[in-house]
Amino acid sequence: MNLLTRGEEVVLIAVWRLGENAYGVPIRSLLIDMTEKDWSLSSVYDALERLEKKRYLESFLSEPMQSRGGRSKRIYRHTKEGLNAMIRLKTTQDRIWEGITKPAIEGRL
Amino acid sequence: MKNIKSEYTPPKFAAWILEKINGGARSLSFIGDLYEIFRETAIESGLLKARLWYWKQILNSLNSLFKNTFMGSFIMLKNYLKIALRNLLKGKFYSTINITGLSIGISACIIAILFIRDEFSIDDFHVNGSNIYRVSNEFSGPTGKIYRTTRTRLNMADDLVENYPEVINSARVFEDYGVLSSDEKRFNDYIFFVDASFFELFTFPLIQGDPGTIMSEPNGAIISESLSEKFFGDKDPIGKTLTLEMKHTFVIKGIMKDSPPNSRIDYNMFVPISYLRNVIPEERYESTDVVTYLLLAEFASHENLKSTIQDFVIRKYGEKFARRKYTIQNIKDLYLNSYLDREIGKSSDIKYTYIYSTLALIILLIASINFINLSTARGIKRSQEIGLRKVVGARKKQLVWQFLGESVLTSFFAVFISVALIHQFLPWFNSYTGKELSFRLFLDWQITAGMIILALISGLVSGIYPALIVSRYSPVTTLKSQGSNKNRFLRRSLVVFQFSVSLLFIVCTFIVSDQMNYLRNKDLGFDTDNKMIFEVYDSTFNEKRFQLLKNELMQNPDIVDMTSGFSTPGLYNGYEMPFEIIDSGNNNKYNMSLLWIDSEFLDFYQVKFVEGRNFNMKLAVDRKGALILNESAVKLLGLENPIGKRIKADYEKVEGEIIGVVQDGHLGSLYDKIKPTVFQYSLDMVSSLSLSYMPGSEQELITYMNEKWNELYPGMVLNHFFMNERIERQYSDVEKTEKVYNFAALLSVLIACLGLFGLSSYNAESKIKEIGIRKVLGSSVSSIIKLMTKDFIILVLIANIFAYPTAYYIMSKWLVQFAYTAGIKPQTFFITSLITLSIALLTIIYQSFRSALANPVDSLRYE
Numbered sequence: 018m019n020l021l022t023r024g025e026e027v028v029l030i031a032v033w034r035l036g037e038n039a040y041g042v043p044i045r046s047l048l049i050d051m052t053e054k055d056w057s058l059s060s061v062y063d064a065l066e067r068l069e070k071k072r073y074l075e076s077f078l079s080e081p082m083q084s085r086g087g088r089s090k091r092i093y094r095h096t097k098e099g100l101n102a103m104i105r106l107k108t109t110q111d112r113i114w115e116g117i118t119k120p121a122i123e124g125r126l
Numbered sequence: 127m128k129n130i131k132s133e134y135t136p137p138k139f140a141a142w143i144l145e146k147i148n149g150g151a152r153s154l155s156f157i158g159d160l161y162e163i164f165r166e167t168a169i170e171s172g173l174l175k176a177r178l179w180y181w182k183q184i185l186n187s188l189n190s191l192f193k194n195t196f197m198g199s200f201i202m203l204k205n206y207l208k209i210a211l212r213n214l215l216k217g218k219f220y221s222t223i224n225i226t227g228l229s230i231g232i233s234a235c236i237i238a239i240l241f242i243r244d245e246f247s248i249d250d251f252h253v254n255g256s257n258i259y260r261v262s263n264e265f266s267g268p269t270g271k272i273y274r275t276t277r278t279r280l281n282m283a284d285d286l287v288e289n290y291p292e293v294i295n296s297a298r299v300f301e302d303y304g305v306l307s308s309d310e311k312r313f314n315d316y317i318f319f320v321d322a323s324f325f326e327l328f329t330f331p332l333i334q335g336d337p338g339t340i341m342s343e344p345n346g347a348i349i350s351e352s353l354s355e356k357f358f359g360d361k362d363p364i365g366k367t368l369t370l371e372m373k374h375t376f377v378i379k380g381i382m383k384d385s386p387p388n389s390r391i392d393y394n395m396f397v398p399i400s401y402l403r404n405v406i407p408e409e410r411y412e413s414t415d416v417v418t419y420l421l422l423a424e425f426a427s428h429e430n431l432k433s434t435i436q437d438f439v440i441r442k443y444g445e446k447f448a449r450r451k452y453t454i455q456n457i458k459d460l461y462l463n464s465y466l467d468r469e470i471g472k473s474s475d476i477k478y479t480y481i482y483s484t485l486a487l488i489i490l491l492i493a494s495i496n497f498i499n500l501s502t503a504r505g506i507k508r509s510q511e512i513g514l515r516k517v518v519g520a521r522k523k524q525l526v527w528q529f530l531g532e533s534v535l536t537s538f539f540a541v542f543i544s545v546a547l548i549h550q551f552l553p554w555f556n557s558y559t560g561k562e563l564s565f566r567l568f569l570d571w572q573i574t575a576g577m578i579i580l581a582l583i584s585g586l587v588s589g590i591y592p593a594l595i596v597s598r599y600s601p602v603t604t605l606k607s608q609g610s611n612k613n614r615f616l617r618r619s620l621v622v623f624q625f626s627v628s629l630l631f632i633v634c635t636f637i638v639s640d641q642m643n644y645l646r647n648k649d650l651g652f653d654t655d656n657k658m659i660f661e662v663y664d665s666t667f668n669e670k671r672f673q674l675l676k677n678e679l680m681q682n683p684d685i686v687d688m689t690s691g692f693s694t695p696g697l698y699n700g701y702e703m704p705f706e707i708i709d710s711g712n713n714n715k716y717n718m719s720l721l722w723i724d725s726e727f728l729d730f731y732q733v734k735f736v737e738g739r740n741f742n743m744k745l746a747v748d749r750k751g752a753l754i755l756n757e758s759a760v761k762l763l764g765l766e767n768p769i770g771k772r773i774k775a776d777y778e779k780v781e782g783e784i785i786g787v788v789q790d791g792h793l794g795s796l797y798d799k800i801k802p803t804v805f806q807y808s809l810d811m812v813s814s815l816s817l818s819y820m821p822g823s824e825q826e827l828i829t830y831m832n833e834k835w836n837e838l839y840p841g842m843v844l845n846h847f848f849m850n851e852r853i854e855r856q857y858s859d860v861e862k863t864e865k866v867y868n869f870a871a872l873l874s875v876l877i878a879c880l881g882l883f884g885l886s887s888y889n890a891e892s893k894i895k896e897i898g899i900r901k902v903l904g905s906s907v908s909s910i911i912k913l914m915t916k917d918f919i920i921l922v923l924i925a926n927i928f929a930y931p932t933a934y935y936i937m938s939k940w941l942v943q944f945a946y947t948a949g950i951k952p953q954t955f956f957i958t959s960l961i962t963l964s965i966a967l968l969t970i971i972y973q974s975f976r977s978a979l980a981n982p983v984d985s986l987r988y989e
Contacts, residue, residue, distance in 0.1 A: 041156065057186040059183070089154055090159075
């Protein structure tokens with residue numbers, strides 16, 4: 018399995034959540050909402066392009082749109098490998114966090 | 127959804143940059159995404175914030191670009207830099223040669239750039255500059271000689287504005303030189319008579335006063351700050367008066383900044399052109415000739431005016447103007463590309479920009495050749511490094527970039543040193559060109575950019591060939607051979623080229639300075655020693671005045687003799703016109719120059735008579751009806767017994783009997799052939815007084831003359847010059863050329879010898895074992911020196927073959943401008959060869975001796 022950075026991991030999940038609408042702008046705003054940090058569009062694209070290179074994501078261009086200055090959208094979706102990777106991620110995450118609850122952590126404060 | 131305004135689009139320039147940075151697949155959607163976010167931000171937080179955000183994306187993109195593409199090669203880059211520095215330090219000797227040469231070349235180029243930029247900046251500050259044109263015309267004189275002049279009739283400007291819709295404004299300028307006086311002080315200066323519109327056409331910085339109103343008043347004046355300072359010190363000049371030639375009083379109503387250094391016109395005082403009526407006599411007023419500037423409407427073409435102005439002039443002013451050819455010139459062309467008589471303001475010649483830039487580039491090229499030669503020669507030494515890099519997996523392309531990087535690094539070092547060199551040499555260059563160039567690094571982005579570009583170019587030019595050669599080495603072959611013959615051939619050709627250029631410059635220096643000496647020392651056919659010339663500005667000067675003045679001045683024992691005339695010999699040929707021989711039976715015309723002189727003029731200058739006699743003032747006929755000819759004139763007329771023959775010229779109503787013939791003399795400069803000349807007695811058109819004096823009394827004499835002059839003409843300032851100096855001043859162009867070649871020769875020889883020194887050192891280094899073996903086997907010191915020097919000397923000799931024909935060609939073209947030349951002497955070439963050979967020999971002999979005297983034990987110890 019290709020290792021994913023934390024950023025790539027979040028982007029992979031963001032694409033899942035957005036479904037049909039997974040292109041640059043909403044991905045970025047979702048990332049900002051999820052992580053509560055400012056993401057530059059470039060860094061979003063960096064992550065997306067790396068994920069594509071690792072064959073977890075694939076993309077296609079939409080028709081050019083007037084509202085985008087005559088540019089297309091590049092819409093991303095998971096490949097089979099990408100979905101597998103998500104499964105593995107989810108499994109690992111769950112295993113790591115198993116039995117740990119937020120109240121428990123807060124109780125130690 | 128809110129209605130989005132159409133102007134909510136991202137900044138175009140930023141978008142363009144972003145598009146360039148985010149090339150490839152990303153650009154297709156990335157820019158679109160940015161567009162979308164931009165609009166959202168604009169609607170939510172305002173346009174300004176959106177724009178700021180959009181610009182910020184450039185930084186983000188660059189960051190991303192750097193991370194994605196450079197990170198991998200960054201580590202290699204660091205390694206290249208380290209190796210480059212190590213190599214520079216390891217070969218300190220060769221690096222010094224390279225950097226010294228390149229820095230000299232780069233300094234020369236930067237100075238050339240400064241010079242050219244300054245030349246092209248002349249008059250470029252006028253806001254309307256591209257729409258201002260000057261009317262000029264040419265006409266042929268009585269003998270068919272073409273005169274080109276800047277002057278037009280007084281009323282032409284208004285007529286053109288009236289008849290051409292595209293001409294929206296005009297301004298006329300008339301200049302006068304004379305004495306300006308306030309109550310206490312007097313100075314000579316130029317004064318410009320201009321239309322009020324002059325200040326609308328041209329952009330001159332005004333401090334106080336409105337030029338429109340001042341120039342519409344009868345006697346208002348605007349003066350420059352420095353003139354105000356000269357006359358009135360710190361006091362406010364407004365309301366004070368200045369008087370021109372003690373007659374015309376102007377009231378100062380405005381002050382302007384001094385003329386900018388890049389202004390053609392160096393002004394100090396402007397007065398209304400309408401005042402000319404009071405200066406120029408009524409009968410001559412209509413024919414006053416002024417310079418006419420026209421302002422064309424923006425976007426209007428000047429072609430129509432240019433092509434129809436001639437017809438217009440004939441239609442308007444009559445057929446007699448048909449022999450004049452009128453045209454217009456843009457004011458931006460006047461400084462470098464206009465060679466007319468009676469220009470207002472300074473002029474230069476575009477040829478200087480060509481000459482300086484060519485020479486600077488050649489010097490840089492010679493320096494680059496040093497780099498090429500030393501790098502290819504020493505490339506062998508780096509074969510191990512190259513081999514290892516190749517084994518580890520470096521591609522040829524990477525190696526090429528590495529070596530190019532090294533040469534660029536070297537030339538950047540050279541740029542640093544050239545900064546110091548320029549600081550050192552710029553004042554010298556300024557005093558020689560009469561410019562005020564300044565070198566402000568970093569403050570002047572063009573120069574900073576220029577230096578970086580020069581560093582890159584010289585780095586690439588000198589590095590590309592060595593890089594290609596060295597990177598091609600295969601580790602296997604480099605171990606076997608000592609460089610291919612092909613390289614050695616190239617190196618030798620380049621050395622030949624360097625020395626050809628150096629020889630060329632040396633020969634040119636010699637020939638030009640030969641010519642200069644010739645011009646200085648040529649016997650002009652009259653005596654020029656211990657003579658002083660005083661300029662006379664007095665249209666009422668006549669014989670009576672001259673006699674009074676002479677009687678008075680001759681009482682001063684320091685004054686040996688004095689005379690006067692329409693001009694001074696050596697400076698002016700006289701006015702050419704067609705003469706004919708009376709009673710010759712035909713009416714053949716002969717073009718000869720007419721010169722008005724005092725009766726003792728020829729004796730004063732010790733001009734020798736071939737036959738006949740001088741003017742005799744006791745004979746009434748000599749005052750008007752007697753003419754003296756020079757030998758060329760007699761020859762032209764084909765007269766066997768000229769004395770007593772009568773000739774005439776209708777043009778100036780000259781007619782008279784030939785009473786004497788004098789030897790030919792160079793009345794004009796040596797650029798011109800001796801003209802057939804006719805001397806006539808007249809003191810009505812005097813422009814100068816000539817005095818011969820006792821040597822050593824010059825200073826007292828000047829003071830004395832100025833005192834006398836002030837008695838005669840209160841307020842007038844007397845200009846004086848020494849005759850020999852004044853004649854020599856005509857050849858300042860030659861002197862300039864001499865200096866340029868001299869300097870180019872010096873630099874090219876210096877750099878070429880540096881290279882030769884480097885090569886000979888390398889040669890000695892690589893032959894160290896061979897020499898050791900030779901010595902062990904019994905070779906003598908002298909035969910080793912011969913072995914070491916022979917090759918280089920042959921190269922320098924071959925360079926002669928290329929240099930001399932080129933030099934001969936260039937110099938014979940240059941000498942064409944002179945009617946009288948020193949010629950090109952064969953010994954010049956011989957001496958040049960001798961000098962260059964000795965310098966080359968001196969350069970290499972040190973290394974040769976060192977290797978020849980070395981103990982073979984040292985060189986062979988490790989074998």
